[in-house]
Amino acid sequence: MIKMNLQLFAESGKIKRQFMGHMINTKLPTETTDAYERIGEDLEEYNVEMNANVETKNNILGETSVVLDSYQPQASVEPYRAKIGSKMFARLQGIIDERQTLDDLKTDVLEVHLWEEPVAGTYEAYKEEVIIEVSSYGGDYTGYQIPFNIHYTGVRTKGTYNPATKAFTPDSD
Amino acid sequence: MTIIDYMRQKLKEYPKIAEFLAGDDIHIDFTDPEPTNYGFSSTGDSLLKEDLLGNQTRQHNFMLYAVGQSFNDYTRLANSNFLLELGYWLEQLPEESGIEPRGTFKKAWAANAMAMMPMGEAISDGVMYQIQIYAQYKVESEDILI
Numbered sequence: 001m002i003k004m005n006l007q008l009f010a011e012s013g014k015i016k017r018q019f020m021g022h023m024i025n026t027k028l029p030t031e032t033t034d035a036y037e038r039i040g041e042d043l044e045e046y047n048v049e050m051n052a053n054v055e056t057k058n059n060i061l062g063e064t065s066v067v068l069d070s071y072q073p074q075a076s077v078e079p080y081r082a083k084i085g086s087k088m089f090a091r092l093q094g095i096i097d098e099r100q101t102l103d104d105l106k107t108d109v110l111e112v113h114l115w116e117e118p119v120a121g122t123y124e125a126y127k128e129e130v131i132i133e134v135s136s137y138g139g140d141y142t143g144y145q146i147p148f149n150i151h152y153t154g155v156r157t158k159g160t161y162n163p164a165t166k167a168f169t170p171d172s173d
Numbered sequence: 174m175t176i177i178d179y180m181r182q183k184l185k186e187y188p189k190i191a192e193f194l195a196g197d198d199i200h201i202d203f204t205d206p207e208p209t210n211y212g213f214s215s216t217g218d219s220l221l222k223e224d225l226l227g228n229q230t231r232q233h234n235f236m237l238y239a240v241g242q243s244f245n246d247y248t249r250l251a252n253s254n255f256l257l258e259l260g261y262w263l264e265q266l267p268e269e270s271g272i273e274p275r276g277t278f279k280k281a282w283a284a285n286a287m288a289m290m291p292m293g294e295a296i297s298d299g300v301m302y303q304i305q306i307y308a309q310y311k312v313e314s315e316d317i318l319i
Contacts, residue, residue, distance in 0.1 A: 016227065021319060041228065042224055044222055044225070114319070163319040
């Protein structure tokens with residue numbers, strides 16, 4: 001279902017949190033067709049921690065040299081409440097049941113800039129390869145929970161996302 | 174229906190209320206002084222949390238006033254047991270969609286069931302009981318769904 005209420009976009013000012021769209025590819029390791037699902041239901045907060053590698057040195061002139069040479073981004077999805085019919089749940093339960101490791105944990109995420117004007121129904125988006133780490137499963141009496149961490153690998157592609165077809169298209173250049 | 178309509182409907186469906194009501198309705202915001210009557214008041218709605226997609230979890234607070242017979246300890250104990258069982262029943266209500274606008278009922282519970290005041294000079298005129306009822310529901314964001 002797609003519903004965009006563009007009247008709620010502010011041309012200037014603060015951007016509502018839901019307009020930074022985080023999607024995760026829920027296709028199973030055996031599948032070839034992408035199946036993106038939005039991250040955010042029940043989540044009050046989702047932060048991609050950049051974990052920059054920063055080296056600082058002081059010289060005898062009293063100056064400080066700062067070198068930031070890489071990032072190791074990571075994010076945590078907690079709580080994640082399992083829901084029957086959700087492909088994300090099937091993906092996570094597969095990791096738990098089969099104790100998946102290595103490439104079976106690979107997938108990709110999208111960051112979709114929904115605050116921008118769509119061009120032919122598509123939004124600017126960045127795709128990045130990630131590793132899913134199920135940190136625990138079970139939870140309290142309120143429901144079955146599978147919190148997980150997302151480790152970004154740095155393989156990042158710029159492109160567009162079409163909400164109607166739920167497809168990501170990389171830029172041609 | 175709104176969360177107020179929904180909870181009123183649920184209370185009407187409570188089997189033991191039907192026994193007491195004897196065909197009458199649950200009043201909104203007033204209670205007839207005759208035993209046994211029920212009045213249902215909404216006392217406020219608050220936002221508990223909002224997720225990344227803009228979906229809101231809200232809580233609506235109600236007060237149910239019930240005028241019960243109070244001839245002796247036996248009838249007063251029966252009134253208290255009625256309120257206790259109503260609290261248990263509310264906790265068992267399942268999740269259900271259909272709350273306007275774009276809402277889903279999540280859960281309900283009760284607290285502070287107590288005798289509040291006699292309805293007349295004699296204790297046999299009936300006693301007003303009150304019970305606070307809380308209903309939690311989720312409202313889907315209208316901003317964006319992709």
